[in-house]
Amino acid sequence: MNEPAAAALVAKDFKSDYKPIWCPGCGDYSVLSSITKALAILELRPENVAVVSGIGCSSRIPAYTTCYGFHGVHGRSLAAATGLKVARPDITVLVASGDGDGYSIGGNHFLHACRRNVDLTYIVMDNHVYGMTKGQASPTTEPDWDSKLAPGGSGVREFHPLVIALASGANFVARAFSGDPNGTAAILVEAVRHPGFSFVEILSPCVTFRPDQRSWKERAHPAPVAPTDDPARAARRIMTDDGFNIGVLYKGNRKPYRGSVPATGTVAGLGRRFELRGG
């Protein structure tokens, strides 16, 4: 006899009972909502999804979902997620990070995750500041952003994550804005469906330490052109846009890396491979 079909899930089925403790008005609330909407649209089930993160405000997300979660070491979310996806290719793996965790502490992992092209969706909530530790300049902070911790600005040129992702081999590059939760959900759906390493940079204002980012809602606008599969063209567009072009910007055709280790059938079987032997 066939099993009865499972009822379709809605966004709230992917949201746990833990109350987020972000600051009121934080863009990350909206990103959480977009992630749960996207998972419902994709008709996935929580037990078939893992959300992996590092450290920072954005990295709290796994606990706020009903999916499997791994709140890992600072900057190392992509390493953990890569291992998970290679060992369990049947699971949909989302990786959540921020501009500090993802581009500074985890910067090197970012480059090599793009290069490896494992089938992951990397969601970076970029607010151009270290919010959790009270407002230090991050890799994407503008050099002239004046603050108590960097009077007159850091003077250091900002990192350009989308171009770096493209140059490093990411197979899908998009920019989203937390002020458009439905649009962000649609981009995440596309990112998950696209094979290989999908990088989604979400502009997510930190209203506490960057109140100036409230103006992002006036600045964000849909990308005027359709995504391209030509990395050179995508790079030129991204390098010359105003930083607020929202949409899928690049969709490549590289074959994802699936690993060469055969999947182990059971947890016990996997454990046996790590047994210490000898006298």
Add this chain to the structure above:
Amino acid sequence: MAKKAYADFMAQAYTMELEATERYAQFAEQLDTHNNREVADMFRKLSQIEALHAKRILEEMGWPSLPALPAAFAWDEGEGPESAPLDAIHYLMQPYHALQLALQCEQRAQKHFERIAGSRAPKKVRAAAAEMAGEEREHVRLIEAWLARVPQPTADWDEDPDPPRMSE
């Protein structure tokens, strides 16, 4: 054709109410975290009210109680007209501020439906939009009356000598 336009319109109206429900619930959670229970409870109440509106649309259309997500709509402003902006809250806000936010949402919703009622949409859609605009007008009136009953905040309502987050 007109039947589909009507179903699409009702799905859009349902989505709008659902998004407003979710936003108020988000606000309630955020203020719970900051122990601002009075305003958190108010947002919870507003969320419940919007949920009732959403439920009524489902009942009217005979749609199942837990439908698949309605077709995605691209709102002009990124979010539905009845959703309060995510960054519109403050951890020290008072009931007056919450009701002001709700008032603005209801006014936007009213304008949204009035625009459709006055458009070239099929007759059945225009009639439904006019009815909903009327309902939103009534909500505006109710919230204005509610607002008149709560104290207005003093000028220093957001002053906090020891804020939870500040650059050091």
